[in-house]
Amino acid sequence: MTGHHTLRQTEDAIGERLGGLNVDFEAMWAVSNIYRASSAIRNHLEQTVLRDTGLTWTGFVVMWVVWLWGESETRHVAAEAGISKSTLTGVLKTLESYRHIRRFPHPTDRRRVMLELTASGERLMRSLFPDFNRQEAFVVKELDSEQRRGLADSLRKVVQHLETIER
């Protein structure tokens, strides 16, 4: 949320709006930068790798999960992709219309639905992943190896901490 403003300007503005309430700026900067970075990265990858593929970000993530782990149950895929089951239903409708992914029934439990990539989906992922990974490398180009690992580790801690709540 900084834009062209400096950190100090932002902190001063918040201080003014709050009239002396104490603010945890360290936490605020960490959290808000995660959000900003995530948006920026998603935009960048949509503009580069996904441009002209007809895939949305979420569509790609869903296919990535299925590609990586092979045929899977929908609720597992939804959790891995970080979307709700109802969203997945809609996304699958789109991906199925492209013939990239296929639904089929669970062998024993008729409530469940399984997913697998079609041959065209498989081909697409195999051709897309190297580009994707190249752009991921571009994104963290300004960080050295230690910073990249530290970043991933810190974020992993955050995610794990939030997972312990687990309503």
Added chain:
Amino acid sequence: MTGHHTLRQTEDAIGERLGGLNVDFEAMWAVSNIYRASSAIRNHLEQTVLRDTGLTWTGFVVMWVVWLWGESETRHVAAEAGISKSTLTGVLKTLESYRHIRRFPHPTDRRRVMLELTASGERLMRSLFPDFNRQEAFVVKELDSEQRRGLADSLRKVVQHLETIER
């Protein structure tokens, strides 16, 4: 994208899917963890602070920007909030219907539209922000002060690097 799998399992699965292409795992983990953390945090804040306020995440972010910087032009707010102008138009329609925000014309340029919080919007932000910041602190609870700053700094570098492209 790890879920309950270990890092090693995931790396092995990717290696298998790619048959020996070399993968920048450091970049991959850094980027994918930013995405995972961002989703987890957004979900958490929606479930805690925003629950029962009637505000969505994006609605809150838009109000936050206007609250922080005072009356502003829409294109500035859209950029700060990380959404497109057309999205902002829709979000504003919602926020205006709640009487939390108000549009008014730019004093000299009749193309532009200015925004300001209403009294009720102002009240809402003042009451929400302490909760919000408390939850931000909770999110990074497992990181020490140095890690929080390092995290914010690394992410800031990523964002700034991506901003240099600027189509």
Added chain:
DNA sequence: GAGCGCTTGTTCGGGACCAAATATTTCGAC
């Protein structure tokens, strides 16, 4: 001062997104 690029916000169409309600199936208690 008419015309023409440029900037700005909105509209439109299609997809993503979620919670709540729904329908189907499973599984345990009895």
Added chain:
DNA sequence: GTCGAAATATTTGGTCCCGAACAAGCGCTC
């Protein structure tokens, strides 16, 4: 075996989200 509770995916309704097309205003040139 039957009932009811739990688990599962889908539908529904409302919002978010974007790019492209659009409409309106600005400012420059001539």
